[in-house]
Amino acid sequence: MFHLKEVKYKDILNIENLIIPEYKVTCIVGESGSGKTTLLKLLNKIISYDSGEIYYKNKPLSQIDSIAHRRNVVMLPQSPAIFNGSIKDNLLIGLKFAEKPIVSDNKLTEILEFINLNKKLNENAQKLSGGEKQRLALGRILLLNPEVFLLDEPSSALDDETEEIIIKKLVEYTKSNNKTLIMVTHSKKVAKDFGDNIIEVKKGKIIN
């Protein structure tokens, strides 16, 4: 799905060769500051590498339209933005940004169930706790139905039990819908239990 060749980004990343497979769960692990988030950002094309090339489905990223690419390869940052408004507004805003058709309230409620968020659609999203906001943002990108999910520590604000449930559901969803999941995680357990493929980043280099 992704192939990185001689990719350099400032002093942060220096990747000689890396292949990230399609339809698999890839976990990226490593110490903080090692360049994991930067790697995700490069794949999302929210930043551009200084040299080398990243191929997405055999096409150089530099030749793909950034916005179209981000709609296929959606990224969830570590502390995702929650916009002013209700839970519903926050779920729908992703669809508006990606210019995709708006879905029914039923579908939105299903998403809330999926992410274990026991709230009403019209509740104020700003009043949610950190963990709830994180799940809401996850729900938002699930609605977008992209080819690839890039998740930066999607469970960092969740307790172990909720983390386990959410990641498990996410992995099942990815596999049954032929999606690709690329996830940065601090949890060795998550990586070991769910990763089909584990990438370890150390000081900007892939060591594994």
Next chain:
Amino acid sequence: MNSIINLQIYQMALAYVFIVILLFIVKFRGIAREKEILISTLRMTLQLILTGYILVYVLNNKNPLYTILIIIIMEIFAIHNIFKRVKVKLSNRIKKIIAISMILGTLSSILYFLLVVININPWYDPRYFIPIAGMLIGNSMTGISLGVSRLVDGMNSQKHLIESALMLGATPKMASKKIVNNAFDSAILPTINSMIGMGIVFLPGMMTGQILSGISPVTAIEYQIAIMLGILGSVSLTVILFVQLGYRTFFNDQSQLILDE
């Protein structure tokens, strides 16, 4: 109507006495602003005397070149003033956009207003051209300064929201829409507010001037209404141009947010 009382030198001096009294009060109360009051009074006096003589000359020697030259000086001064007044750091790209928006926005408003609405003849008649251009340029300058601050501040402080939106597939336009709208609102708000208070809370300067010089208040009001519409139009047009072009300077051709340049 009586013609206006010509102020004599001693009468002017009396006006300054008023400021001297103010200076004493300020000093007595320990407000350390004497220097600013003195300098601004002095600057205002010198600038106006100079302008007065230039205007006398230009009005007596009507020439399109003089009018054009004065408009160019006004525009340059206004643009320079915006750069100075805005406290945030401006990139060269955004400075260019400020200059383009000011020139296009004010010039098209000035020309429409003078040539179509008032229909002056000759087109460069400095008696109309200079004061009206001054009002439109001055108000647009204030508006755009507010807009620039809001836009740059918004882009910097809400970087996180913009980037999150981009990651979801938003275009730069969608991602910065709220900030752009906010900048526009804050830029035209002073003009809107002044229109609301006009005639009740205060009498606007141009109208006051015309009434003082013996013109019928009805004519003065007609001019004032027209000029307010002109100001609103010019401020809005300038600011719309600025925000619509300005937000783009925060993104590169790969639709990535760039803030460090």
